Amino acid sequence: MLIEEVRQLDERGMVAWDQHKADDFADMFADDFTLSDVSLPEALHSTDQVRQYMETWFTAFPDMHVRTINRVVSEDAVAAEVEFTGTNTGPFVVGGMEVPATGKSVKGTGTYFVSVRDGKITSFSAHPDVAGMMVQLGMMPGA
DSSP states (O other), X not given: OOHHHHHHHHHHHHHHHHTTOHHHHHXXXXXXXXXXXXXXXXXXXXXXXXXXXXHHXXXXXXXXXXXXXEEEEOSSEEEEEEEEEEXXXXXXXXXXXXXXXXXXXXXXXXEEEEEEETTEEEEEEEEEOHHHHHHHXXXXXXX
């Protein structure tokens, strides 16, 4: 793929996240893929799991917005740093455990790494700053 095509695919993914369109995001994945997230107990391999993963975030933070801070794109990969904001008004799942809403707002960061083949995502590895979020939500002591 051309670098511009990979960049456009990444942009579509960011729009899907920011506009809470779980189906649009899930449709970007190849038939055989892996999605891992440091906050999940195991990797995801189906688009139904990806939709559920996204809906979990949108339930916990219904006003969530994301934006790209930094990004590196090649012919078959993306590495990016993102910032997200939102208010925790719904239950939140982290480490496979559900925790109740806190009503608190967060401003967090994270990184992700994507591999692309034939216009589809084959690997997505997400690294949200879960500890920083937990501190802001009052679920663990801060510095």
